Amino acid sequence: MSELTKLTIKQLHQGLKAKDFSSTELTQAFLKEIEKKDKDIGAFLTLMPESALEQAEEADRKIKKGEIDLLTGIPCAIKDNIMIKGIRCTAGSRFLEEYVSPYDATVTKKLKERGVVFLGKTNLDEFAMGSSCENSAFHPTKNPRDLSRVPGGSSGGSAAAVAADMCAFALGSDTGGSIRQPASFCGIVGLKPTYGSVSRYGLIAFASSLDQVGPMTKSTEDARIVFESLRGLDKMDSTSVETKDTEELKKIRIGVPKEYFGKGLDPEIEKSIREAIAFYEKQGAEISEVSLPHTDYALACYYIIAPSEASANLARFDGIRYGKVAEGKNLMDYYFQNRTKGFGREVKRRIILGTYTLSAGYYDAYYKKALKVRTLIKRDFEKAFEKVDVILGPTSPCLPFKIGEKTADPLSMYLADVYTVSVNLAGLPAVSLPCGTSQGLPVGMQLIAPAFKENNLFITAKIFEQKHDN
């Protein structure tokens, strides 16, 4: 039965529909994989075997009656900053160690309506702040392709769970690359949808002008299936909008930004990406060089805006409403003790940084300036997309690094996000998909599309996936 866990959603759906196996058998197979592998990988923070089997039985009843949807009975994992009612939701933080979700996130509710099975909640960098999963307050997650290396972050638990066949798909969240970079490091597909296309209600907020929820899957077709079940207007997230599919592309025009191939890019990764470009050219795509002149400023812009918003969003964690970790002599002391003990180092670092960039006297020089640079970054993409349908480049400048390699130098960790953050600043959709290996480690290619044109990504990615021999 272990082969079942390797299949895509599409293949599993066909098997369930044909009654080759039941959702209960499938769920048991995944739970077995988790039992076998997760003690070494550490992808999960909470497992839900009992409710998963109940959901599977319910799915089997529906299937028996012929009520089968693409996601009915498919087992998945959810990043632990997205709420499932009645289940603990920690966001990887000591602060929320005992926090039980009082309601469902909209994405969870939508998946429940489709009849999915929830296997458990996955590990992340605390409050989704990090690129390696090492900032989890509980334990680090290891990369299933090489256990001495990080799975990427912050959705590292979700990426590892999908890569190690411990679930059929997972949900992640992406503020500066947190779906795409771990997808790249673990050799799976990760989609960050357009800002506004998927509701964030029930996602624990990190930086609200950047956060998006998206799927992490074994194929781009699966990413499309999950994305289509998540998207849409939600009155509980006023930034969400209703979207429609865009038309098919007759001839795909691919732009390659010259700024994405500068210093800092691992030559082995560059080689894989160049090969992918050559492959697309052979397939008849029109390849042209484009320029995103403010690329070099995107990371600096991001590391002002994201901490600024985080410092405001995380002010709510004061030991009063969401659980406490310390006592205090009086109210003020209670705040200080709880926040100092409740947050880990990286979270404190970002709160302090954001408090500084928003403080009187520095607001104009840092925050306001970053908002203006953000406009320039957005315009760069708008200009590039006048000529092309998708932009292609590497997802990460480096291969999955060793556990502990970058923890002493936070700036070097931030640099791993250099190709992903500008997409969040501009609110665009982007996907990371596997495009080969180097030294046995996965290399990810990033495709970026104009806002609400996720379809361009799916069409372009599918060509590579179907015809390219990895």
Added chain:
Amino acid sequence: MEVRKIAKLAYLIVEEKEFEKEFSAILGYVDKLKELDVSRVEETANLSSSKNVFREDVEERKETKDILKLMPETKNNYLEVKEVFFENE
């Protein structure tokens, strides 16, 4: 950057010298934005195109009890907090 002073604004206690080296590296890096002249560029604070979104002023949420259960201290269905006013020791 006076780390301890800023941390205090965020209700965080930090040790002497804690974070100082890291912040000087990070702020040194983000200072590259100074190279850009943005005097004529407008700001992008939010990408959402939505204007004010209103709803009827009626009770919709049903989770109040569950939410109260999560709070460390409650009394008569109210959130209980430590005293705000106290005499200085």
